[in-house]
Amino acid sequence: MSIPTGLPALEARLAKDLSLLELPAKAWVPEMRHDGRRVWDVLFVGAGMCGLAGAAKLMLTGVDNVVLYDAAPMGFEGPWETFARMQTLRSPKTLAGPCLGLPALTFRAWYEAQWGEAAFDALDKIPKGMWMDYLRWYRRVLALPVVNDTQVTEIRDAGDDRIAVTLRGPQGTRVEHCRHLVLATGRSGLGGGTVPAFLQGIDRRFWAHSADDIDFDGLRDKRVIVIGAGASAMDNAATALEAGAAQVDMLIRRREMPRINKMTGISSQGVVHGMRGLPDAWKYRFNDYVNSEQVPPPRSSTLRVSRSENARIFLGCPVQDVRAASDHVTVVTPLAEFQADFIIAATGFRNDFTGRAEFATFAPHIRTWKDGIYTPEMGKRLPFLTDAPYLGEGFEFLEKTDGACPMLARIHCFNDAAMLSHGKLSGDIPAISAGADRLTRAIVAKLFAADVETHFARLQAFDTPELQGDEWEDATPSLRMTKTA
Template identity: 55%
Template sequence: MTHPIVDPEADRHVVLCDPPEIAGGLSRLDARVRQDLAWLDLPAENWVPGRVSDGQQVRDVVVIGGGMAGLAVSGTLMRYGVRNHVVYDREGVGAEGPWLGYARMRTLRSPKSLPGPCLGVPSLTFRAWYEARFGDEAWAALVRIPRATWMEYLVWLRRVLDLPVRNDSELTAVAARDDGLLALTMRHAGHEERVLCRHLVLATGRDGLGGAYVPPAIAALPRGLYAHSSDRIDFAALRGRRVAVVGGGASAMDNAATALEAGAARVDLLIRRKDLPRVNKFTGIGSPGVVQGFVGLPDGWKWRFLDYTLGAQTPPPRPSTLRVSRHDNAYFHLGCALQSVAEQDGALRIATSRGVLDTDFLIAATGFVTDMTRRPEFAAFADKVRRWGDRFRPDAADMPSGRINAELAGAPDLGPGFAFQEREEGCAPYLRQIHCFCFPATLSHGKVSGDIPAISDGADRLARHLAQSLFVADRAIHYRNLQDFATPELLGDEWRDTPLPQPA
């Protein structure tokens, strides 16, 4: 497998290839994983009392999304003995998450040394897997993790942990039942089936509670003339054509570079800001303190941290930007806000704050929006979920940007265990059984539900809450089991009763 990447420190294109696989390396690592888990007495035995309703097994937890976050949650549930769970993903095996879909960077942006979704077990880290497959020298030479290689690692992680993932399965509806269970409608292989569960985890990624944001001026165009950066784009069809990319973030650079490498005649980047941001602010304070402490901040401070970060914006990675600028037919237009777009003889005329641009195809690298009403599978409860804007009003000190940030105001206001809360008390008590383990959880819990650095910490926080909730709900059963337990430690023949000696 060949993984071309951009030299991170120079404006030149290099091609790196995976080294030859170490013979038997992965087999030895698999054995090491089994040994490590055995030493830790994992996975724990299932302790949650089973339930049957309407003649079918009730799942204790259903996880929607079999990408990195979903795998981390599943592995941690196994660690805590919540084994009656299942993970569903709408894609096929090996296509879960964005890595082989709309992610178009050549390499990951996270440092290669981060433990990621290893669940605290060293032999489950990417480094352990990479060294087992390619050797120590290959690890030392690796600068950044190729995107496809990361996906291969996740497939291995699922296999070696024997996680219960079911592919080609899409959630289409959620309904609350009078008996306290959730009824899910799943579409699998063209057929619908009903799944009953006690808790539902939405590990659905960056757009997990909404979808792609496309500015109205672009959305009004014929669909064949534009795409969002998260769409499946036929870049080969852009060969010899003019392409405009709206945006200046990482996805804008990745899509522009992909179009250029596919042979686009020219690519124009329309960037509203007068300059690209230079500093990734949140990276500068990354620490276990932030991971564990953010969730405990007062609401105003949570808002202040994220309002400042969003205002500063995250710069596109240097390698991604160089991947674009190395092409002579790439053009950066800063301070160039899109004003209107119109079709003209099968092409596009774009009016901007800097003038008019004619192009053939437009890619909107304009991010995502949290709006649960856009997702038909959430129709039963989307309007009942409490958002931050429903109950919190930041004061001036909490708003470095000087205005109320609509993205933050629309974020779900989550309780312990990433659980949704009711917009109005009593309107949907079952929301505490639905857990948001995807990007929109950031304002409530910090960056622990989507990014590589803290995904294991977030999964552990969620799984602990789920285990606690299941135990508390079944407390009468566990108490009865306590009373009924009668396996003796002593048989009565271990001693002989003797009288006290009489005084002289």
């Protein structure tokens, strides 16, 4: 009998670990049907890292009627093969990530199974393409039910505790129903990329957001301007340079480059589990401070840009206006006017739902931090923060007006927009397992409570005896005879 090695050995180890822990747990959720078809217990929009981890945790907990829909082709979910243009991940290679407490499910175990412990010790940072390969394996080894090339176009309340989700895919348009909906929509969260006012109205042939699909080969020999100072700005600038851009100018509003990654410096299990329990004022204070200090781009990403002779970095250079001509744009700043062929706006993301037609039926009813939560004493009024949804314990949306949109209690915001309410549990690698656990606990509790009558009926109907009646002899009759005598 041959002993498996490599990934087969790791997969056998994972299977054994799951068996020892009696996972997945037996299915326990009563079946719900509509028009002859089973209603999904949980439907995920998005099958990137957050979607995979959330679905995996639910399925291990016995909620097996789960599905994930993703607009991307198979194996290209999330940002790693699209708008993530770094060469390596920023996160340390040793982080447990989405392993859900299972050592055999970690990136390290996956890497060492193929290339050995010495190779892992020698590895500096995780190449982003390798991280995507790991997530592809994660999906396969856990047999997660992902449906690709399928986009959600509408979400509406179907009554009877059901949510109707309209889907458009290769077979056309259809409607499916679910009891709980999880928006695992990643870094773009709920609103998509932030477009500065000075770019609105400018022909799109002259600019793109850093999260867009950019034709970098088309930038060869071109003059490119990148707006921003974060990791995305550096990575896009470097990609343009490596594609052969003649000149890349980075225009940075700040007079000094941010250097210290504050939240990483205080990372702990206290932050992971404790942030949610803080008073709202403290949550806002933490996020306002980190935003004001800003997160620096990684050293490797910055050097990737500055080593090029075709790169220039301008500090204290905010963009005031952009003017389009027939074949170029002029970018106006306090320092100078820059001529360029193309602009990349690495200007972050927003939470205001504008332009997201699939959220139109419920977005106006969502309570946000500006709806009676934020006060000036908390810190600066920043749209990215005040527009963020004010979420419940299980990442669920809350109503702005009680009773106006009941289905919000069954829609969970498991993406970057949850950061202000829950901390960084639904977007970044370090705490994603804790986020998946919190999401699962909330959904499981609601599913059980919703079917409590069925569960009680099951309790009453259960009649499999453990004792057969022949395990003892009743001495009561003999005691009675003795008393009578």
